[in-house]
Amino acid sequence: MNDYLLQKVIQKYPNRDQLIQEGIWEGNIYKIQSNSDSDPDSDTNSNSLSFLDNDNCGNRAFTSFDRRTRGWIWKTLVLTVLENETNFLNAGYLNNNIDLLLVPIISSNYSSNNTNTHSITTTNHHKRISSLELPIKKLSQGIRRLTPHETYIHPLRQSSNQHHHHDHNYNSNRIHSIHQYDNHDDDDETDSLNLQETLEIIDLDLSRLIIDDIFREPKVNAEMRQILFNYLVHLSLQKNNNSTHIITTGNTSHCGIGGTLNNINVSINNNNHNMKYDHLDLYSLKYYYKQGFHEILGLIFLQIYDPVTTNKESYMKNTLVVFETLMNQIEPIFYNEANLIQWEETIFARMLEQCSPKIYKLFYNETNTATTENNDITRNRHFNMIWLIRWTRLLFLRELPMEKVYIIWDHLLTFTFPIKIYMASLIVMIILHLNDILLSEVDDEECVDSDDLIEIMLHIKEQPCIINLNPVKVCKLAGSLTQIWYSQNFDNIKSLIIDKITKKQQPSKIDPYRRRMEEKLRQRVQQSLK
Amino acid sequence: MLQFKLVLLGDSSVGKSSIVNRFVKDTFDEFRESTIGAAFLSQSIKIKDPKTNQDVIIKFEIWDTAGQERYKSLAPMYYRNANAALVVYDITIADSLLKAKSWVNELKEKVGNSTDDNDNDNDNNNNNNNLVIHLVGNKLDLVEDDPEMRSVATEDAVKYSTDENLLFKEVSAKTDFNIKEVFQTIGEKLYEIRQKELDNNNNKQNKGEINISLPRPSTNDSTSCCS
Numbered sequence: 001m002n003d004y005l006l007q008k009v010i011q012k013y014p015n016r017d018q019l020i021q022e023g024i025w026e027g028n029i030y031k032i033q034s035n036s037d038s039d040p041d042s043d044t045n046s047n048s049l050s051f052l053d054n055d056n057c058g059n060r061a062f063t064s065f066d067r068r069t070r071g072w073i074w075k076t077l078v079l080t081v082l083e084n085e086t087n088f089l090n091a092g093y094l095n096n097n098i099d100l101l102l103v104p105i106i107s108s109n110y111s112s113n114n115t116n117t118h119s120i121t122t123t124n125h126h127k128r129i130s131s132l133e134l135p136i137k138k139l140s141q142g143i144r145r146l147t148p149h150e151t152y153i154h155p156l157r158q159s160s161n162q163h164h165h166h167d168h169n170y171n172s173n174r175i176h177s178i179h180q181y182d183n184h185d186d187d188d189e190t191d192s193l194n195l196q197e198t199l200e201i202i203d204l205d206l207s208r209l210i211i212d213d214i215f216r217e218p219k220v221n222a223e224m225r226q227i228l229f230n231y232l233v234h235l236s237l238q239k240n241n242n243s244t245h246i247i248t249t250g251n252t253s254h255c256g257i258g259g260t261l262n263n264i265n266v267s268i269n270n271n272n273h274n275m276k277y278d279h280l281d282l283y284s285l286k287y288y289y290k291q292g293f294h295e296i297l298g299l300i301f302l303q304i305y306d307p308v309t310t311n312k313e314s315y316m317k318n319t320l321v322v323f324e325t326l327m328n329q330i331e332p333i334f335y336n337e338a339n340l341i342q343w344e345e346t347i348f349a350r351m352l353e354q355c356s357p358k359i360y361k362l363f364y365n366e367t368n369t370a371t372t373e374n375n376d377i378t379r380n381r382h383f384n385m386i387w388l389i390r391w392t393r394l395l396f397l398r399e400l401p402m403e404k405v406y407i408i409w410d411h412l413l414t415f416t417f418p419i420k421i422y423m424a425s426l427i428v429m430i431i432l433h434l435n436d437i438l439l440s441e442v443d444d445e446e447c448v449d450s451d452d453l454i455e456i457m458l459h460i461k462e463q464p465c466i467i468n469l470n471p472v473k474v475c476k477l478a479g480s481l482t483q484i485w486y487s488q489n490f491d492n493i494k495s496l497i498i499d500k501i502t503k504k505q506q507p508s509k510i511d512p513y514r515r516r517m518e519e520k521l522r523q524r525v526q527q528s529l530k
Numbered sequence: 531m532l533q534f535k536l537v538l539l540g541d542s543s544v545g546k547s548s549i550v551n552r553f554v555k556d557t558f559d560e561f562r563e564s565t566i567g568a569a570f571l572s573q574s575i576k577i578k579d580p581k582t583n584q585d586v587i588i589k590f591e592i593w594d595t596a597g598q599e600r601y602k603s604l605a606p607m608y609y610r611n612a613n614a615a616l617v618v619y620d621i622t623i624a625d626s627l628l629k630a631k632s633w634v635n636e637l638k639e640k641v642g643n644s645t646d647d648n649d650n651d652n653d654n655n656n657n658n659n660n661l662v663i664h665l666v667g668n669k670l671d672l673v674e675d676d677p678e679m680r681s682v683a684t685e686d687a688v689k690y691s692t693d694e695n696l697l698f699k700e701v702s703a704k705t706d707f708n709i710k711e712v713f714q715t716i717g718e719k720l721y722e723i724r725q726k727e728l729d730n731n732n733n734k735q736n737k738g739e740i741n742i743s744l745p746r747p748s749t750n751d752s753t754s755c756c757s
Binding site for chain 2: 201204205207208209210211216290291292294295337382383385386387388389390393394398451454455458459
C-alpha cells in the first residue's frame, strides 16, 4: 500500500516543478487514491466545491500519505534544489562532505573564556543530564535560565509608535514597511543562552515532545538532540556573523534556498571533503533556542526518519536541511518577538482589515482600547499576539488536524511565496472560514470581549467547521491573496473575497427569523404526517 | 455566577499546565507538551456564602502561560485584568522558587501600576490589594517518594508567603493533592473581596455618596453586557 502511493507519486511527478505546480498547487497529488483501480484525475471538479469546505458528495477527504511518501515529497521539494550544488553548506551535508557536529558534553574541566568554573549538583529535573551525573558549570547568576531575561524597555511601546507612523503613511508605506523589520537584534541579544542552558531546555522540550511515540526512544531522542544542536550552531553563527569561527579555505559561497549561513563564508575543505569545525568554540557560542523549534523539527523528522537504514547520518542530515530551510524563513519573523509584533501590525492586521473590515473590527476593536490609558492601549492592541504566537511559531501544528497541517506544510515547503506574507494569508483565510462562529460568539460587535476571541482562536481545532476545512483550497486562496498583497492592488482583494468567499457563504446567511419559521413549518409538517 | 480571570505563572516545567489540567479535566499526563504562548481553559466551582450559607458558582477563566517565553514583554498581556495569579514553583528545584519570587514582584509592581490607570475607569477588579496571589509548590509526590529530592523547604516558602501576604500551599498535580483546595481557597478569597466591594458601595450609597461614574464593562462581571 505504502509503496504503491510512493510509486504513484513518483510516476506522476517526475520532477520538482511538476510536483509543485501540478501536484501541490493544483491539488492533484491529494486526489491520488491508494486503491489502484480508481482514476485520480476523474475526481470532483474543485470549482464545484463550496468555499473552504470539503466536498459534500462522497465525503472523501484527501489522500492520506504514509510518512515515507510524505518524506519523499518534502525531500524532493527542498533537497533537489541543493543536490547539484557543491558549495552550499547544506549541499555539503547532502553530499556527505560535512559531518554533523556531536553535542558536546559539559564538564567542569572546560573553562570558557578563562572564567572560573565550579562543579554543582545537577538538577534532578533534567533526567538525562542528571543521570549522567556530569559536573555542570555553575551559572553565574544562580538562577536556572529557562525563563527570559527581564527587559526594561517594553517593545510594544516602541512598536505602538511605529504603528502610528504606519497609520499616517498607510497607503504609501504599507508594502515598503513590511520589508523593514529584519533588524531587531536586541531581542536576539537578550534571548541568547549559553551551551548548558541550551542543552537543558532542549532536553526538557524533547522529553515533552508527544507528537509521536518514537520520540520516547532514546536513540531517536539523541538524534533529534544532535540535529537541533547542529541547527542552533548554524543559527548562532548566522546571528553573530562571526566568520572567525569558520575556516574559509576552498570554495566559498553564500546560500540561497536551503542555505544556512547567509552572511558567512562557509567552507568545505576540498582535500578531505570535511568541513572544519576545529576552530569553532562551541562552548563560547551564544545559542538562540526557543520552544517550538523542537515541534517543527519533530514533524519533519517523523517523515524522513528511516528506522531500518544503517546510514542514520543520511536521514539526520536530510532532516536538518529541510528543517533549516524552513526555519530560515520562520525563525527571524515569528520567533523574534519584536519582529512578530511588527509582522502583526504591518501585514496580518492590515490584510485582515482589507479582507473583512467587520472581522477586523472584532479583533482590533478600537472602543475596547480607547477607554484605557496609554499602556493599556498598547497591551490591548496586541492581545491577538497571545494566540498568534502559537499559530505562527508552530505553523498550525496545534491548531488544525494533522492531515490538514501536512498539506499546508507541503505548500509552505514549495517556498513559492515568502512565508511571512503567505502565513498571514493563510491565517486570514482560516479566520474568514470561522466567520460565522466569530460573529455568533460575539454578542455585541461594539463591545467585544477580547478574552472570548482568544479562547476561540486557541481552540479552533474543536470547531466542527474546521473538520470540513479544505486545506488545499485554503492554500490556493491564500496564494492568490499573497499575490494580490504583493502587487498592492487592493481592489483585487475585495473581488477575491466577494467572488470566492462571500458569495459562497450566502447560503449560511439566511435570515434567522426565516430559518426559524422554516424549522417550525417543517416540524408541523412532520407532526401532521404522524 | 461570578467570573474571574486567573493566570498561572512560573518557570518552565514546574507543572503549571499539569495543575490546570488536573483541576479542569482531572487528568494527569506524565509527558505534557510545552506550552507555546498561552493556553486557555475554564472551570467552575461552588463555594458557600458565609453569611447566607447558599451556594455560589464561581467560574475561573484560566490563562496558562509558557514558562520559557524568552521575552517578558508579552507577559503583561497574560495577566491583564487578572483577578488571581497562581505562581508555581517546583519544590525539587531551588531556582524555581527564585523565579516564582520574581513573578510575584512583577505582579505586585506591574499590576499595581496598571491599577492606577484602571482606577480612573472606576474598575476595582484589579486593585493591587485585590489581586489574589497564590504561591504553589508543586511535585510533592516526588518528595514523598524520596525526601532527599526536596530542594525548597516548606518553611522558607511559608515565611516568604507570610512576608508577602500570599496564599500558599504545596500540591501534587500527579496525585491530585491540594489542587482543588487551592482553587477553592482562591474562589473564596475572591468572593470575599467582591462582597466587601459591594458592601463598601452600599455603605457609600447609604451615606448619600452617589457614585455617578458608570462601571467599565468588565469581563469579570457576569451581569455586564460583555460577560
